Amino acid sequence: MNIGKFILLRTLKFxxxxxxxxxxxxxxxxxxxxxxxxxxxxxxxxxxSEEQKEQLAEYFGVDESKTQQFLNWLNMxxxxxxxxxxxxxxxxxxxxxxxxxxSFMLMAISWIISGIFGYALGxxxxxxxxxxxxxxxxxxxxxxxxxxxxxxxxxxxxxxxMWLGLFPIGLGTPIGMLSDEVTWLDQIKHMxxxxxxxxxIGVSNIxxxxxxxxxxxxxxxxxRFARAxxxxxxxxxxxxxxxNTLFPAISVxxxxxxxxxxxxxxxxxxxxxxxxxxxxxxxxxxxxxxxLLGIVVFSTLFVFIGNLLADLLYYLIDVRMKNGEAI
Amino acid sequence: MKVNNRFLLMSVLIFACFLLVACxxxxxxxxxxxxKDSLVLAIGSExxxxxxxxxGWGRYGSPLFQSTLLTLDRNFNVQPDLAVDYSVSxxxxxxxxxxxxxxxxxxxxxxxxxxVIFTFETAKNSQSVVDLxxxxxxxxxxxxxxxxxxxxxxxxxxxxxTMLGIVPKHAYSENYRENPIGSGPYKLVQWDKGQQLxxxxxxxxxxxxxxxxxxxxxxxxxxxxxLAAKAGQVDIVSVPPNLAKESISGMKLIALDSVxxxxxxxxxxxxxxxxxxxxxxxxxxTSDLAIRKALNIGIDRDKxxxxxxxxxGTPAFSVADKLPWWNEETVFEDGDIEAAEQILMDAGWRxxxxxxxxxxxxxASFTLxxxxxxxxxxxxxxxxxxxxxxxxxxxxxxxxSWSEIEEVMHSTPVVMGWGSHDPIEIxxxxxxxxxxxxxxxxxxxSNKKVDQYMDQAIHAITPEEANxxxxxxxxxxxxxxxxxxxxxxxxxxxxxxxxxxxxxxNIGEQKIxxxxxxxxxxxxxxxxTWEE
Numbered sequence: 057m058n059i060g061k062f063i064l065l066r067t068l069k070f071x072x073x074x075x076x077x078x079x080x081x082x083x084x085x086x087x088x089x090x091x092x093x094x095x096x097x098x099x100x101x102x103x104x105s106e107e108q109k110e111q112l113a114e115y116f117g118v119d120e121s122k123t124q125q126f127l128n129w130l131n132m133x134x135x136x137x138x139x140x141x142x143x144x145x146x147x148x149x150x151x152x153x154x155x156x157x158x159s160f161m162l163m164a165i166s167w168i169i170s171g172i173f174g175y176a177l178g179x180x181x182x183x184x185x186x187x188x189x190x191x192x193x194x195x196x197x198x199x200x201x202x203x204x205x206x207x208x209x210x211x212x213x214x215x216x217x218m219w220l221g222l223f224p225i226g227l228g229t230p231i232g233m234l235s236d237e238v239t240w241l242d243q244i245k246h247m248x249x250x251x252x253x254x255x256x257i258g259v260s261n262i263x264x265x266x267x268x269x270x271x272x273x274x275x276x277x278x279x280r281f282a283r284a285x286x287x288x289x290x291x292x293x294x295x296x297x298x299x300n301t302l303f304p305a306i307s308v309x310x311x312x313x314x315x316x317x318x319x320x321x322x323x324x325x326x327x328x329x330x331x332x333x334x335x336x337x338x339x340x341x342x343x344x345x346x347x348l349l350g351i352v353v354f355s356t357l358f359v360f361i362g363n364l365l366a367d368l369l370y371y372l373i374d375v376r377m378k379n380g381e382a383i
Numbered sequence: 384m385k386v387n388n389r390f391l392l393m394s395v396l397i398f399a400c401f402l403l404v405a406c407x408x409x410x411x412x413x414x415x416x417x418x419k420d421s422l423v424l425a426i427g428s429e430x431x432x433x434x435x436x437x438x439g440w441g442r443y444g445s446p447l448f449q450s451t452l453l454t455l456d457r458n459f460n461v462q463p464d465l466a467v468d469y470s471v472s473x474x475x476x477x478x479x480x481x482x483x484x485x486x487x488x489x490x491x492x493x494x495x496x497x498x499v500i501f502t503f504e505t506a507k508n509s510q511s512v513v514d515l516x517x518x519x520x521x522x523x524x525x526x527x528x529x530x531x532x533x534x535x536x537x538x539x540x541x542x543x544x545t546m547l548g549i550v551p552k553h554a555y556s557e558n559y560r561e562n563p564i565g566s567g568p569y570k571l572v573q574w575d576k577g578q579q580l581x582x583x584x585x586x587x588x589x590x591x592x593x594x595x596x597x598x599x600x601x602x603x604x605x606x607x608x609x610l611a612a613k614a615g616q617v618d619i620v621s622v623p624p625n626l627a628k629e630s631i632s633g634m635k636l637i638a639l640d641s642v643x644x645x646x647x648x649x650x651x652x653x654x655x656x657x658x659x660x661x662x663x664x665x666x667x668x669t670s671d672l673a674i675r676k677a678l679n680i681g682i683d684r685d686k687x688x689x690x691x692x693x694x695x696g697t698p699a700f701s702v703a704d705k706l707p708w709w710n711e712e713t714v715f716e717d718g719d720i721e722a723a724e725q726i727l728m729d730a731g732w733r734x735x736x737x738x739x740x741x742x743x744x745x746x747a748s749f750t751l752x753x754x755x756x757x758x759x760x761x762x763x764x765x766x767x768x769x770x771x772x773x774x775x776x777x778x779x780x781x782x783x784s785w786s787e788i789e790e791v792m793h794s795t796p797v798v799m800g801w802g803s804h805d806p807i808e809i810x811x812x813x814x815x816x817x818x819x820x821x822x823x824x825x826x827x828x829s830n831k832k833v834d835q836y837m838d839q840a841i842h843a844i845t846p847e848e849a850n851x852x853x854x855x856x857x858x859x860x861x862x863x864x865x866x867x868x869x870x871x872x873x874x875x876x877x878x879x880x881x882x883x884x885x886x887x888x889n890i891g892e893q894k895i896x897x898x899x900x901x902x903x904x905x906x907x908x909x910x911x912t913w914e915e
Contacts, residue, residue, distance in 0.1 A: 089784030094822075099643075099898035100442075100512050101822045102801050102808040107516040109821060115510035143431045145438060145560060154576065210606060218614050225614055226607040227578045231423055232599035234573055234581065328603045330577035338431060 062371065070360050074353065078133075081352045082126050085345055092116045092142065092343040116142055117345070129349060138353070139346035143338060148350035151335055156354070158228055159331030163320050166251040170258030171309045177259065178266025178305070183293060185271050194267070197260035205319045209253045209326035216249060223249050226328040250327045254319050258312065265308045269301040306369060313362030317355050419887070419913045421597035425608040425620040426882065427901020429577065433560025436548030437506035439513055440563075443804060443903040447582065448489070449548025449565030450590070452480055452499070453541070455804070457894050457907070459707045461541065461846060464590070465494070465549060465566065471844045475536030480544070481528045487587040488551045489570035496529050501552040503531070513547065536842045538849040542805040568593060568909060578602060591909040598908075609883075618885040621901055624695045627881045635886050638879040639904070641896035642706060642802035644699045645763055646874035647751065649675050649796050651828045657793070660819045664793045664827050668749050671742075673730030674776065678873050679866040680715065681723030681774040682767065687876050691762045695881055699874040701857060701865055705895050707846070708806045708853035713865035723774045740775045748777035752791060753798040755782030760798040763875055767798075792825045802877070802898040806853050810837050813856070813864045813871070828871040833864050880904075887914050 093112050097104055104112075113119045117128070132139050138148040181193040217225045224230065228246050229238050273279060274297065282296050324333030332351060339347040434440045436449050445454075452466040463469075469480045486494040500521050507515040517537050522530040533540060554564045563571055568590060569582040580600040584592065603611060605623060612620040613631050627636055650666035657664050668674055684698030698717070703709045732740040732747060740747035753764040761782060768778040788797055801808060811817050814837055815829035833856045840852035857865040864871060880896045882904065891910045896903055 089786045091786055091789070094785055094789075097512060099801055099803065102811045103803050103805050104512060104514045105516050105811075106817075106820050106823070108514040111510045111516075145432045145435075213607065213610055218610050221614065225611040225616060226603055227575075227601065229575055229578060231579065231601065231616060232421065232581055232597070235575070325604060326607065328578060328601075328607055330575060334577045 059371070066364055066367075070357075073360065074356055077356045078130075078349055078352060079126070081349060082129070082345070085340075085343060085348060086122050088340075088343055090341065090343045092118060095342045096143075116343075125345065129346065133349075133353070138350040141339070141344055141347040141350075143342055143344045143347065144335075148346050151347065152332065152350060152354050155330060155332045155335055158329065159320055159324065159333065162247060162250055162254065162323070162329065162331060163316050165247065166254035166258060167309070167316055169251065170255040171262060171305075173255065174259040174262030174309070175266050175302070175305050178263040179270055179293065179297075179301070181263065182267040182270025182301075183274065183297075185274070190267075193263065197263050200257060200260040201264075203257070205253055205257050205322040206326045208256055209250070209323050212249050212253055213326070226326070228330050246329075250323045250329050253323045253326070254316065257319050258316060261312055261315065262305055262309050266301055266305045269304050270297060273297050273300045303370065303373060307366040310362045310366035310369070314359045317358060420595055421599070422595050422619070422888070422911075423599045423601065423617045424905075425601040425603050425611060425617045426904060427600075427621065429580075429602040430902075432511075434563040434571065435560040436550060436565075437502060437509045437513060438511040438560070440560075441548050441902070442512070442546045443897045443906075445906045445908070446548035446565065446567055447569050447902075447905060448563040448567045448571055448585075449550060450486075450567045451546065451548055452482065452544045455542075455545050455894075457892055459804070459894070461545070465499075466544075469544070473844070475538065475842050475844060476533050478531040478533070478540060478544075479524065479528060480531070483589070484527055486566050486589050488554070488564050488566050489585040489587055490551070490554060490564050491587060492551060492553060494549065494551070494566050496523055496526060498549055498552050499529055501555070502547065502549045505550070505555070506547060515543065537807075538841055538843045538846065539805055539807040539810075541846055542807070546805075569598065572597075593909045594912060595908070612883055618888055619890070620883050622881050622883050624693050624881060627695060627883075628693070631883055633886055634883045637882045637884050637890070638695055639882070639893050639896050640697055640705070641877055641880050641898075642702075642704055642804075643800065643878045643880065643896065643898045644702060644704065644802045644874060645760060645798060645800045645876055645878070646699060646702070646872050647678075647767065647796050648792070648799050648826045648872055649678075649870075650794055651826045651869070651871045654794065657819055657827075662793050662819060664819065666749060666794055666796070667745060668747055669796060671730065672869065673726050673732065674747060675870040675873070676866070677723035677726045677774055678771060678776065679870050680717055680726065681720050682770050682873060682875065683718030684875060686718065686770075687763065687766055691759065691766050692876060692878065695879040696876045697879065699877045701874055702801055702809060702812060702872070703806065703853075704874075704877055706804070706806075708809070708840075708850040710854040710857035710863075710865065713857050713863075713867055715866065720773055727775065734775050738775055739777050746777065747775065748779070749796055750779045750781055751796045751798065752781050752783050752788055754785055754788060756784070759878075760800070764798050767873075767875070789822075792822075793819060793827065797825075800898070804894075804897050806840070806849070809853060809856070810841060813837065826871055828864065828869065830862060830864065830869055832859070832862050833869075888912075889914055 093109060093116055094101065117125050129139065140146065141148050141151055144151055177193050181190040184190050213225060216223045224246055230242050279296055282292055287295065320331060321333035321336060323329065324331040325337065335347065336351045338344065339351065430440055432438050434448055436446050440446055441449065451464050454462050454464045456462050465482050465486060466480045467483055469478065471478050482496060482499060488494055500523060503515065503518065503521055506513045507518055517534050519532045519534045522532065524530055548565060548567065550559065551564050561574060568585060568588045570585045572583050573581040579602060582598050584596045601617065608620045609622060609626050611617050612634060615633065649669040650664065651670060652665040653670045654665040654667055688694060688696040688698060700714045701709055727740050732742045735741045751764050751767065753760040764780040768780050771778045811823040813824060813828055813833060815834050817823035818827045818829065819825065836852045836856035840849045840856065843849035843852060857863045858867045862868045884890060889912045890904065891907060893904060893907065
């Protein structure tokens, strides 16, 4: 199987996936109990005349059938237009652009940190199976895996921002400072707690996975043979375990883009960090269909690219796959 | 174990980096000695659709960046702002407004009559919360005067003139919402979306200058805003009631009265079917005047404020308490269970063995619906249920989503909340011509006399004259839509809006706050002072 065919197949798969995800999201939003006009007007409902409400119904597109609304959107999308957000009164694409950059930095940093730490912890635990270290790391991961990101976020805020005063409380930039005065140091300072929150959460998945892999590898014949030769500790792992466990770990980590995205949304809410998270929450709560579907398309693409990269990496690195043995 | 050492070393290094980053710029945060001329506020949510008045920005209080033709002072008297004078024709259809000739936008360009016309035309076509459907056309009379021609007389058009900030024709584009230029007290310097808004004083502003040259509005989540206040980083923060009792050193709690009210809408007519609209309407029990009156007089509103709102509220007797068009006579002594029972006895209701009133085999019982997403309304519903039981009226409570509520609200009592600075709200809530039109008059209230008063209020030329008729519609001594008359609603409480403010900051007197939270308090920012 050559790489061209591989990519073609993947693209086709993506198109189908995208359509399914978008359709499903639209159906979900259609069943949402939120009436966009009611949610937009709130208590102003009584001040606005019926004629104006008809105008609003037209604006929000609720005077058309659900099927028609979806077809309209689809038609627009196929012409490369994501439409205009009803709430922000701004092009969906430009909202995504300006917000994704902030989210992306945050996600990239925490993805790398959690990858390094997660893998290291997994190796330590796996190599010392059953020891106190293994048990400690394992319980740490289980606790984290069941801890919501926003809770950790608030905890970090209370400890590091309120008690110790080391880091700012939320936001991505210093309070009241103009953008040309903001230094990269300021920006990093504002990113530390949200990134830490995401990393702490992201670690558990990869640690547990790596631990399992390392344990599997260490129970094989060739490790026993290597041990018999007198190899041990890091040397043993570096020679016989690293390659066997690193690739699965990388692939799992790439595949975790989805969770990363979800975690970022929660962390951004807590830290008022200016990412896509805020936008998607607003869109969902107020039935802003174009914005919601726009972000859904985008996040699907994002997660898909994560998975694709994982597969490609396998394909490029693992000789067996190039020969078409294991696809 | 070489790997562990190296790993340890690396983690220590990374952590050290974090600390270094954290500490280096910490020192610059504290600056003292200078006269305080900037404020940090965490008071409201970010307006998602930006700062364009033609799509609804600044409808309450000051639009901050723009200014309006007229304003309402603290007592809701109309005052000129951009306008020097206005007049209304005898038939109430033509509104002539003359504007100042010395006003400049924050970019230095003069504000002309063309800008006023442009603003109203843009707003009319905006498909937003700004409702100018009744505006037929706008005529320019001379360089300083404009005439608004209405389709139908509407005395409340006055309030539109106080709410719509004027935008510059020459600087209006698709991006205006992000780069507002106006003639208001402040100009936008930087908007970090989702984070903060930085504004500075507008050097061309013609009105009273605020002592604060720079304001920073933070858009933080409620928890983060409160933490920021605790860390001493903000000067004023809005807080929910559950956090209000927690004290922060150096800060004081301010509770502002509002017309942000909550009440129960009772179906007014006998059960039936509105064939024209295709909806089930009315309720057997609540269509009885005695039931509605008994509930109104038997409910203890002070206790509701104490128990449900933790004291942060005031009892409500109408949709517009303390506003100029509110009839003060509609306040009465409540929490009187004996009087409530007497009203029911006189109307032929008798208590059964369970202590619930009955009449002709019909039990005094109904289901009260509240929006399940709103905790305050749920608590009010439950407290109401207990109080009603003491009178001898059985209430069952049920939480529903808004779309479910829309289906049953014409035939089932619902916990609602309104409260506007525009009396058109009263018109939509109580006029019989709006029966069953969406949320307007959803309980099918009708009273010919009340309709007549309200039509007169709409046709009035001056606000004083209009207010007289609004008051009469509530209670004219014989009839009205208040609890003294037909009592189609049981108004319960007005919420207070809570802010935690730096001890040194004096924000002075405020208006009765509207339903919206946050931005309205910036209206009188020119009068705020910093006292060391």
